[in-house]
Amino acid sequence: ARRLQRGDTQAKVELKQLLLHIIKREFPSIESNNVSPDDLLELLRVFSCRQADLVLHWIRVGYVQGNMNSDNCLLCGKTMDYGPFGFMEQYDPLWTPFTSDPAKNFSFEKQDVAAQINL
Structure with a gap:
């Protein structure tokens, strides 16, 4: 998130990958291939x-x-x-x-x- 604030363009991609991994591993009830605001609220x-x-x-x-x-x-x-x-x-x-x-x-x-x- 800090890298994203500094304008690191790769940071957004990596943060999304991390969130998708977290959702898949720890929150299987959230069925998502994307990270939407609703997914994050459910998490x-x-x-x-x-x-x-x-x-x-x-x-x-x-x-x-x-x-x-x-x-x-x-x-x-x-x-x-x-x-x-x-x-x-x-x-x-x-x-x-x-x-x-x-x-x-x-x-x-x-x-x-x-x-x-x-x-």
Whole structure:
């Protein structure tokens, strides 16, 4: 996208190829050989539902993904990261296993916000 903004003519072709690959691999319900605005909206809708479902189940069992940045979120609705992450032993809405988060941006009660920001 940055290359496209700088006027790189090949960037648009490559971005479209990437989006088609993503749709084919992770969003088979979107039947498209082209990337239309409607396809992208559907991709965002499905990804949003996947993220919401993931975080809902984390909250349900007391799991905290202590550093849920966008680079840790997969389009398939999963996350990958080496941590820090963990389960609360007793309820504390501000608990986070991420000791480098003094603002508690990734605390138990803010996981839904972190997921939303990643969209």
